[in-house]
Structure formats: C-alpha cells, structure tokens
Amino acid sequence: MLIKNLAPLPIALVASLGAATVTPEAPPAPAAETAALNRALDDISADEIKADIFFIASDAMGGRDTVTAEQQIAARFIKARLSYLGFQPGNGDKFLYEYPLDQKALDRDSLTAHIGGQEPLTYGTDYCMPDSFGVGDLTTDAGVVYCGEGGSKDFRSEELAGKWALVDWDEQNIYRLRSRARKADAVGVLIAPAPEFEGTGMMERFRGSDEGSFTGRVSYPSSSNGGRPSRPVFPILILTKQARADLVANSELTQGKAIDGTFAESRTIKGGGQVMAENVCGFWPGSDPELKNEVLIVSAHYDHVGTRDGVVYNGADDNGSGTTGLMAVASALKEYGPMRRSVMLIWVSGEEKGLWGSKAWATNPSLPEGARAVANINIDMIGRNASNELYLTPSPDHKDFGGLTRLGEKFGLEEGFGDFPAAHKQGLQGLGSADPYYQRSDHAEFAKMGIPVCFFFAGEHEDYHQPGDTPDKIDYDKIHRVSRTVVKMLDALQTDTLDL
Ligand SMILES: [Zn+2]
Known part of the structure; x- marks a missing residue:
C-alpha cells in the first residue's frame, strides 16, 4: 500500500461505468x-x-x-x-x-559545506544527510534561524523564510520536520544534537542510511509521467555537536531568531542512467x-x-x-x-x-x-x-x-x-x-x-x-x-x- 502523501494522483475516470444495473439471477452452473x-x-x-x-x-x-x-x-x-x-x-x-x-546518484566528491567564512566541513565526519532527502543538483547559502525542537509552533518565525532552520535533535520524525520547514519557506533543515543530548551516534546512524544516495535512486521517467517535474530537493543535513557549536559560537540562541552567521552546502549528481x-x-x-x-x-x-x-x-x-x-x-x-x-x-x-x-x-x-x-x-x-x-x-x-x-x-x-x-x-x-x-x-x-x-x-x-x-x-x-x-x-x- 502506497503512503498517502507520496504521489497524489488525479481521480481516475472509469468512463465505461454507467449507472449500476441489476444483474438478473444467473442460471445454476452446469x-x-x-x-x-x-x-x-x-x-x-x-x-x-x-x-x-x-x-x-x-x-x-x-x-x-x-x-x-x-x-x-x-x-x-x-x-x-x-x-x-x-x-x-x-x-x-x-x-x-x-x-x-x-536512475541518478550523488557525486560524493562534489559535496561541500561550510559555516560562513570557516574551513570546509568534511562529509561523513562533520555532517551527513539522511537517505532519500536530496539526490539532485543544489547549492544553498543562507542565514540560519534557531527553531528549538522543531514543533509546529517553532517554525512560525517570520524570519525563517529564505533561511536554514536549525533544530535540536531529540529523535523527531524527519519527514515531519521537512514538511514543516518547507511550509515555512525555509531553504533547508540543519539537525544537530543539542549540547545536553545524550542519545547515541547520530552520525553513525544517519551516515549508514545515505548509501542509496550515492549508489543511485530511481524515479519514474518524467517523460512518461505526463512531464510532471519532480519536486525540487529540500536539503536536510545532520551536524555533529562540534559543528553545531562552531555554527552558533558567536550567537545568543533565541527561539525563532536568526543566529549571527551563515551556512552553505552544495551537491551535484552524477550523470543520469536508466535501470x-x-x-x-x-x-x-x-x-x-x-x-x-x-x-x-x-x-x-x-x-x-x-x-x-x-x-x-x-x-x-x-x-x-x-x-x-x-x-x-x-x-x-x-x-x-x-x-x-x-x-x-x-x-x-x-x-x-x-x-x-x-x-x-x-x-x-x-x-x-x-x-x-x-x-x-x-x-x-x-x-x-x-x-x-x-x-x-x-x-x-x-x-x-x-x-x-x-x-x-x-x-x-x-x-x-x-x-x-x-x-x-x-x-x-x-x-x-x-x-x-x-x-x-x-x-x-x-x-x-x-x-x-x-x-x-x-x-x-x-x-x-x-x-x-x-x-x-x-x-x-x-x-x-x-x-x-x-x-x-x-x-x-x-x-x-x-x-x-
Ligand atoms: Zn505499502
């Protein structure tokens, strides 16, 4: 069974069906x-x-x-x-x-990310992305708004449009964070363990899940899909505690307010293929x-x-x-x-x-x-x-x-x-x-x-x-x-x- 919000389809037309008619009792079968x-x-x-x-x-x-x-x-x-x-x-x-x-795949060598003006972060060490959230060409360079734990109220800030949403990790549903941030016109989500977070291994957990992005993700050809373009990539990145600390180093964190600094990330896909x-x-x-x-x-x-x-x-x-x-x-x-x-x-x-x-x-x-x-x-x-x-x-x-x-x-x-x-x-x-x-x-x-x-x-x-x-x-x-x-x-x- 298909997940409900995955692919909204037009109401099917079953043109040949007219008004229901009553079928006479069939004679008993031989x-x-x-x-x-x-x-x-x-x-x-x-x-x-x-x-x-x-x-x-x-x-x-x-x-x-x-x-x-x-x-x-x-x-x-x-x-x-x-x-x-x-x-x-x-x-x-x-x-x-x-x-x-x-079929398309991310080019691992193309990945770059940095906190405004600082040394580049290393993919897989300082940050990573959960699978299925970003196989596409994309460059994002924008300010960052602190959104606490990313509840629906936490995304209400008017400052968020055109900026990254920074969310403290506490095992939230990433799909939900993405949909809330998208609705608020953010450009992407940065998820990082809050300083007090004691859960284990965010990097280990998510780094393993990104493999499909590099080996290739499949999609139904848009040419045979009525030309409907697929939705643009909405980046979600997982940062380490250290990367988060570097990002917010110069800021007083206030819910719904922009921090002092920017974050840039870029990715490129390898040539498309068919499977x-x-x-x-x-x-x-x-x-x-x-x-x-x-x-x-x-x-x-x-x-x-x-x-x-x-x-x-x-x-x-x-x-x-x-x-x-x-x-x-x-x-x-x-x-x-x-x-x-x-x-x-x-x-x-x-x-x-x-x-x-x-x-x-x-x-x-x-x-x-x-x-x-x-x-x-x-x-x-x-x-x-x-x-x-x-x-x-x-x-x-x-x-x-x-x-x-x-x-x-x-x-x-x-x-x-x-x-x-x-x-x-x-x-x-x-x-x-x-x-x-x-x-x-x-x-x-x-x-x-x-x-x-x-x-x-x-x-x-x-x-x-x-x-x-x-x-x-x-x-x-x-x-x-x-x-x-x-x-x-x-x-x-x-x-x-x-x-x-
Ligand atoms: Zn299913």
Missing part, C-alpha cells in the same frame, strides 16, 4: 463447471500461502525494494511457480515485464474462441520499502499477503483448467514508490494480439486485523460501484467477511468501504484503462510500513479466504455477457 470451481477452491491452502510468505517476506529478501537484487529474486520465485503451474508467459515469450526507470524494473505476468488463456480475447486482470504488488538503517522492512502483510494470495489463485486456476475468458495475473513492482509497475503496464499492456482487458481485481494487505474485517472499493457508496464489486461483496460475505464494527461505523452491514484508499494501490492505474476495478484490503495496523510487519503476525486463513473470493469472482465472470 455440474462440470461446479466441479472445476470446487477443485480450484479446494486447492487453495493456507499452509502453502504461509510457506510462501515466510520466503517472500524473509529477512533474506531485504524488504523487496524497487530495484534491488532481492526484488529480482522474488520475481524469479514467482516466475518459477507460474512456469511450474503451466501458465503462459504474460509478456510475449517472457514472464517478466520490464519497464525503465531513471529496468520488473513486473511478473502469467497468462491463463481462455477456452472460448470469442471470449478468450476478453482478459480479466488480477494484480498484487510484490515490492515493499526495503532495508533502512540496516533494518529489514519485511512487508509480510504489505504486500507479501497479496503476492502469495495471487500465487494461490494461480495454483487454483491450474486445478480449474481453462476458463472461457482469459486471465492475466500481474505482480507489479514500484507500488510503494508511486504505483510505477501498474502505471507502466496500463500505459503499455502486454496482451496477446486482439485481446483487451475487461476488469481488474487487485489485492493489497489482506492478512491482518479481525478475521472478518475486509474492505472493498468501489463500495456501494461509490459512484463506480457495479457488477464487479457486487460480486466481490457477495463472495466476500460467503467467505465469512463483513458485519464488523468499523464497517457498521461506515453505515455498511457487509464488507467495509476502502473508498478512501481508491488512489492508493494499483487498481487506480488499471482503472485509467477505462475498465471496472475491484480492490480488496483488510485495513491498516500498527505495523504498517514498520519493521514489525512480519510473517508471524499474519492470519493465513484470512488470505486463503480472500483468494477463494477472487477465484469465485473469476468463475462468476464467465457468463456470455458481462454486466460490470
């Missing part, structure tokens, strides 16, 4: 088809899902950041399973769907000569946020749960045999960075000649919270609620979801509404293809995007039941005509 469905449902195993998550979300997989060697291993693990199950490659003759990302990220696509061809050209897309992102400061973010729920749930769907399809329509299973990368993998695929779909996507079911974070807690979007309250999500609701209820306090609070007796998350996972990109989508999500929890999102806390039976729900939906989507 016995042979019922047998196929039962075989498929019986195949889905909570134990197999558990074994798969303990691999996908193991420490050895390093949190599956886009793009890392561990993520590539995860992709090949999924590919091997698809191959074993008899799936066709979903991208021509390949299971892997590559898409390009821009390929991977989605994994498995195709399950349909048996009907006509309907096989209508492709049902089922998706889950397999990336997570990687390793930070040496700590692995396992992402067992986010989205090991959807990743392995989709593998269980693949296995069930093998038992089912061909459906009338074709099914494309897609494990996308780059979701946590801004829905990159689904955006790349939806922009340039890998479908067989003459085939078109007709619907998307997406699963992301389906393994935590109460056993009956499951949310869906578009919900009955959403303008795009239709035949597809009606099936999701129906089979979700059949599998024991719904009727829980958080849904009651939303005024819903069945599944809860995931409408507030409509823009936050990959279905949002598939919806831009003009197809109906259905997103299943089991809710946030205290381990969301934390190192504590580990396999031991997962409800495996829950993933098993969401996977069954998806397979029942696929089975129900084999009627002559679709009313979605």
Whole structure:
C-alpha cells in the first residue's frame, strides 16, 4: 500500500461505468463447471500461502525494494511457480515485464559545506544527510534561524523564510520536520544534537542510511509521467555537536531568531542512467474462441520499502499477503483448467514508490494480439486485523460501484467477511468501504484503462510500513479466504455477457 502523501494522483475516470444495473439471477452452473470451481477452491491452502510468505517476506529478501537484487529474486520465485503451474508467459515469450526507470546518484566528491567564512566541513565526519532527502543538483547559502525542537509552533518565525532552520535533535520524525520547514519557506533543515543530548551516534546512524544516495535512486521517467517535474530537493543535513557549536559560537540562541552567521552546502549528481524494473505476468488463456480475447486482470504488488538503517522492512502483510494470495489463485486456476475468458495475473513492482509497475503496464499492456482487458481485481494487505474485517472499493457508496464489486461483496460475505464494527461505523452491514484508499494501490492505474476495478484490503495496523510487519503476525486463513473470493469472482465472470 502506497503512503498517502507520496504521489497524489488525479481521480481516475472509469468512463465505461454507467449507472449500476441489476444483474438478473444467473442460471445454476452446469455440474462440470461446479466441479472445476470446487477443485480450484479446494486447492487453495493456507499452509502453502504461509510457506510462501515466510520466503517472500524473509529477512533474506531485504524488504523487496524497487530495484534491488532481492526484488529480482522474488520475481524469479514467482516466475518459477507460474512456469511450474503451466501458465503462459504474460509478456510475449517472457514472464517478466520490464519497464525503465531513471536512475541518478550523488557525486560524493562534489559535496561541500561550510559555516560562513570557516574551513570546509568534511562529509561523513562533520555532517551527513539522511537517505532519500536530496539526490539532485543544489547549492544553498543562507542565514540560519534557531527553531528549538522543531514543533509546529517553532517554525512560525517570520524570519525563517529564505533561511536554514536549525533544530535540536531529540529523535523527531524527519519527514515531519521537512514538511514543516518547507511550509515555512525555509531553504533547508540543519539537525544537530543539542549540547545536553545524550542519545547515541547520530552520525553513525544517519551516515549508514545515505548509501542509496550515492549508489543511485530511481524515479519514474518524467517523460512518461505526463512531464510532471519532480519536486525540487529540500536539503536536510545532520551536524555533529562540534559543528553545531562552531555554527552558533558567536550567537545568543533565541527561539525563532536568526543566529549571527551563515551556512552553505552544495551537491551535484552524477550523470543520469536508466535501470529496468520488473513486473511478473502469467497468462491463463481462455477456452472460448470469442471470449478468450476478453482478459480479466488480477494484480498484487510484490515490492515493499526495503532495508533502512540496516533494518529489514519485511512487508509480510504489505504486500507479501497479496503476492502469495495471487500465487494461490494461480495454483487454483491450474486445478480449474481453462476458463472461457482469459486471465492475466500481474505482480507489479514500484507500488510503494508511486504505483510505477501498474502505471507502466496500463500505459503499455502486454496482451496477446486482439485481446483487451475487461476488469481488474487487485489485492493489497489482506492478512491482518479481525478475521472478518475486509474492505472493498468501489463500495456501494461509490459512484463506480457495479457488477464487479457486487460480486466481490457477495463472495466476500460467503467467505465469512463483513458485519464488523468499523464497517457498521461506515453505515455498511457487509464488507467495509476502502473508498478512501481508491488512489492508493494499483487498481487506480488499471482503472485509467477505462475498465471496472475491484480492490480488496483488510485495513491498516500498527505495523504498517514498520519493521514489525512480519510473517508471524499474519492470519493465513484470512488470505486463503480472500483468494477463494477472487477465484469465485473469476468463475462468476464467465457468463456470455458481462454486466460490470
Ligand atoms: Zn505499502
């Protein structure tokens, strides 16, 4: 699941969806088809899902950041399973769907910093920067305003515009400091331990985390992003106690007031390059000569946020749960045999960075000649919270609620979801509404293809995007039941005509 403020996306237009229409009761399925469905449902195993998550979300997989060697291993693990199950490659003759990302890195030799008029500081000894806060060309030379511990009131000084904010370190959230300082029109943040701070090793702690800035950070190419420029770098620097003492040596520190002196910092990026990220696509061809050209897309992102400061973010729920749930769907399809329509299973990368993998695929779909996507079911974070807690979007309250999500609701209820306090609070007796998350996972990109989508999500929890999102806390039976729900939906989507 994508962090909320990372990449605001325009409201997707699902142009093909008109007013909801009532689907007449379908006639009972012939016995042979019922047998196929039962075989498929019986195949889905909570134990197999558990074994798969303990691999996908193991420490050895390093949190599956886009793009890392561990993520590539995860992709090949999924590919091997698809191959074993008899799936066709979903991208021509390949299971892997590559898409390009821009990559840039800071030039370590370019870094300079100095306190006005003094000898230059040495990077890694006197100062450093936390990772992900500054890969770009930038020179900043400005006065400095003392902002205490950097609470929201501490940034209210009118003097701050155009100057650095100097903040005393007490384990504050750096993202929050950055956003407050940015709002106050500061040019950057200098964080240093206050003289009385006794915590350990700020330099050690942050110096280790900057490695990605030098080895290269990836971004979705702006040319394929509607030309939207990425946000300019906003510098955040960590200073040692000594560097701070030198900086404020001539000043009486007063909250909200400029100190006597300036601070300058400069950085340059090395020439840009390109790196390929991977989605994994498995195709399950349909048996009907006509309907096989209508492709049902089922998706889950397999990336997570990687390793930070040496700590692995396992992402067992986010989205090991959807990743392995989709593998269980693949296995069930093998038992089912061909459906009338074709099914494309897609494990996308780059979701946590801004829905990159689904955006790349939806922009340039890998479908067989003459085939078109007709619907998307997406699963992301389906393994935590109460056993009956499951949310869906578009919900009955959403303008795009239709035949597809009606099936999701129906089979979700059949599998024991719904009727829980958080849904009651939303005024819903069945599944809860995931409408507030409509823009936050990959279905949002598939919806831009003009197809109906259905997103299943089991809710946030205290381990969301934390190192504590580990396999031991997962409800495996829950993933098993969401996977069954998806397979029942696929089975129900084999009627002559679709009313979605
Ligand atoms: Zn996430």
